[in-house]
Amino acid sequence: MANFLAVAEARNGELRKVAHEAVTAAKALAGGGDVHAIVFGAPGIAAKAAALGECGASKVFVVEHDAFAMHNPEAASATIAAQVKAGGYRGVILSASAHGKDLAPRVAAKLGVGMAADVTAARMDGDAIVASHPVNTGKVVSTITLSANPAVVSVRPGAFTPAPTGGSATVEALASAADPAASRVKTTGLTQGNTAKLDLGEAPIIVTGGRGLKAAENFKLVEDLADAFGNAAVGATRAVTDDGWRPHSDQIGQTGRLVSPDLYIAVGVSGAIQHLAGMRTSKTIVAINKDKEAPIFKVADYGIVGDAFEVVPKLTEAVKAARANR
């Protein structure tokens, strides 16, 4: 039984889902101990902070300052480290989100300890924390033992489903341990992603159309599916870009972009060697093709044999529904 501090991430004045996940993970490690959360933001964020009580935080420290309106890693990490020391926590839990990954090592170094990064599961084992951490691009899972005290752990987004405990939290203002306006590294702008412009190399999801779509105008089908995901980019095969249905910059394959997104959906793509070379390292591959002999099915994790014109619209609806429920 020990007390943990959870760093609750906010963006644009709202708590993010990963904030609840961090609290949930902290609660799991704390056993019966207390979980406190800490949140940074522009004045006004305190009003949102109490919601962290639902997942088990009993107290939320709110560090409000105009200079926390955007990511302020120097002041935030200094404040977190100071609070960990001041509060005598057994450990601090962050999300392994873009911001969490930025903060966690700074906090660990300030505390002079090693850390467990991007863990998918964690538990206390006597004096140590034992966690799972995928390595080697997810092809191997390592079990790591963290003996440091205090412990710094970042948890993989999505790995800890927020579990409502029905509790509530008190909110307490906390001063920043360093002048947030004096940070050397300054975040000067935040642009919400425009999914239509998502770069193929960075998109976590790619929907690719092949010659099976029959005509340029049918790419609407693929675009709609990408839109339904919200964070997907649209790719094309060489045959399609050669025919001028899509620009050459959209081509995925040996002679185009080499991609490995989390999810790759190939629609009407046969899977020629040059295409497979560009996308076969994708983490999950879905293929939709009329020809069940198409080579794309050999690399697909999930294949649907069927007419893209029937399957894709249904999938688009299903994805919209699934995302609406989040």
Place this chain on the structure above:
Amino acid sequence: MEQMTAGNFVFAAILLGAAGFFSYNAQRLARYLQFGKGAETSRVTEMPTRLRNLLVIGFAQSKILRDPLAGPLHAGVFWGFLVLTVGSIEILLQGVINGFSYDAFLPKPVFALYTLSQELFALLVLGAVSVLIWRRLVTKPKRLQGPGTHQAEAVFILSMIAGLMVTLLLMFGFASARQHGMEPGLHPVGGLIGRAFGGLSDGAQFAGFAINWWAHALLLLVFLNFLPYSKHLHVLTSLINTFFSNTSGPGTKGAMKPMDLEAEGVEIFGAKDIEQLSWKNLLDGYSCTECGRCTAACPANLTGKLLSPRKIVVDTRARLLEKAPLLVAREENAAPVAHAAHGDGDAHGHTATGEHVAVAAPDPAIEALLGKSLLDHYITEEELWACTSCRACVQECPVSIDQLEIINEMRRNLVLTESRFPEELLPAFEGMEQKGNPWSFAPGDRAAWAEGLEIPTMAELAASNDTPDILFWVGCMGSFDDRAKKVTVAFARILKAAGVKFAILGQEEACHGDPARRMGNEYLYQVLAKAAVETLNGYKVTTIVTHCPHCFHQIGKEFPQWGGTYEVIHHSEYLERLLREGRVPMDEGDGERLVVAYHDSCYLGRYNDVIDAPRETIRRALPIVDLVEPARTKDRGLCCGAGGGRMWMEEKAGKRINVERTEELLATGADTIAVACPFCMTMIADGVTAKGATADVLDLAELVAGRLAPEATASAS
């Protein structure tokens, strides 16, 4: 013989001057060749082959004659020149020695034959040249147009030849008129022309003869001295070039030159400018007459790409003639005796030891010219990367120029020295280097196609002290490409059905680096090739069979450079042999009547003369086949577009080569297109899809496997 006249003295002086000027130019051009410091092997090996090339390709004009119209015309002019040269010597001697004639030395019938030959060949050359001028001015064939051609110069030269012939014939005519047709020898043409001048006075006839004699003799000397300044330099160098060329042997046809990558002090790998080319590459430049046969056969050029093999050679010559004189001037100024005394204002230099020579300051214009290079300023990257290495240009060249070698040397420079290449090649290089295949497929999956087929690996056989009759080298396409894997399996089934004891290398097989070599990455190539040789030699492999023509060529023809000498057989030849020997249990029936067009792979046909075996395999596999040939076929077959590393490059400009080739194949009316190369398979199958056609594209092994006797199928699968 009579006394020397004043005219003799004048002509002797002119002749001496002309000969001196010609000899100066010949030495100048020969000296330029020495700036080509690129590695070169001995070019006086295998003399019988060289002499054969000189006779067959040079004197007998075998390659020229492949063009049904221009071929005979050129051969006529060429043979005419050979014959008329004998007469030209007589004429020049006449100029110096008054009244000189072969008549004094030759028996009558021989002299008669000589005079007859002069007249008839003069007429022949005049006729041929007239048609050639007509072609240049009126019909304008496409291959005579475009970059790297000098139209006006060509017409000028042809006109000069016509002038030579006209003056010669008129000379014969006046001579005949003066002697009333009684001159020694046979003069049917001269006699005929002479009749027209019969009515003139003796004085006028003499004047007519003298004018034409002088005109002819002077024109001859002008012509001779104009050659070194024109594209018609080939008149002087093409026979020499043919003799020194290796494009039709000696040596291994199409094998790329190995590079010494460990050479000390080398700063520039491959060719950036003329200095890194070899003297032979530069002699190629002298020998090009811009006929355009290479460019007309080039698949890249045909489909609208920038590349023109002719331009590559013409540019090489142009750059040599631009830079070499400056280098000569620099050398002369840097000679130990300082040139300063002469006060050459526009020259400057350093001695070999680096001390500055007291000359005027560097001329910025000259520095700018020296600062240019063949690569970039004449030949662009885009041209070089468009090449499919199909070798059509090399094969078509009537004077045995090796355009491809220049392209390859410049690609080497781009990759090895400059690291400049189409960005899509990077993954191919990295794949070969790290994964042993250009697509970065997992090496562990290389033998996945063989699962359940019970095919032993070399390692397994070696473990039981066994050796196979043949090693089946599967190749990267055959191992990883879904379509080519079917060919691999089909071929393995045939081998099994025929009872051939064979093995594969399995996971020990890796790319031999041929694509890297063709793309200019000799370093990566050598790493891979040496590793493959080590593996093969480790198992003491003697016979290798493969269904990829690129593997076939590389292992068979280029591995000897690294100590790997094996009998390498392409599966088209191996299948033909098995079928001929009746070793494959085939279905007895006639089967379907298919209309099959066979597409020749460049690395089989043009590179290795494997032309009949694939066709014979088809005939034996399909007893009632209707084998049709596309317009361009056999050793003149059009490339599929994948060679020279093009498989891994984008094809953005012009029409796609594979579509062009597929259209040609479909135009035969074939319902089946047979291929014998996994790369051709991809390109042609893509072409068929793009055309929305229904023709099947099948490999030879699939055609044969489809006809295996039912019981053989059952036992082999």
Place this chain on the structure above:
Amino acid sequence: MKIAVCIKRVPDMDVKFKIAASGTAVDETGLKFDMSDFDGYAAEAALQINEKLGGGEITAICLGPDTVGETLRKALSMGIDKAVQLKCDAVPFDGYAIAQALAAELKGGNYDLILFGRMSIDSSNQSVGPMVAELLGLPCVTAASRLDVSAKTSGTAQRELEGASETVSFPLPAVVSIDEGVARPRYPSLKGIMAAKKKPLEVKPAQLGAATVTVTRMELPPERNAGRIIGEGPDTVPELVRLLQTEAKVL
């Protein structure tokens, strides 16, 4: 500018890994090794910065046994000027232990810029860069997908977030870790490979910190069988969505 690039030697990931007999590491037999992907971007970024600004010196630093010499040579063949191997028998998993060794080396180096890859693709901790920055007291930007350093005094960067991106400004000297997007690493020319053989490669003992994180087990995740056709026609869509949510966890 004086730039340091910290690189790591990692196995090629496009293989089926096996677990070593110890049970706490992957079996390295037959594996091919190369510079970690992101470190390649970092090396390229360093080269481009100095090409743009002219002059300067780039040092590549790699921690590990003598096999890392090959990785450092690759960096040198790309055009990096000199290399330092911080020698140790094995690279610890604990990023803080590594960061202490690197910080000890970097401390007196007067570097204007210290670059890292966003993370090493084997241990995937994404921690060493910012830890080194903390130990050296330098400003730090992590996971820059765009980097603009046009003066010796400051720079700007862009970072990719979930569904958004942010721009950052920072003073120099600084530590920056590089995400993909900045620059694709150049292909070493033969000229570069030859030149690399003559460039200095210094070997020093690594002053590693004590490790508080250790790998106590490694295992392979349950294999998903590729090539699974889950059904035919549009009626299969609900099953697909279910699998994407529960099995693949990507939705």
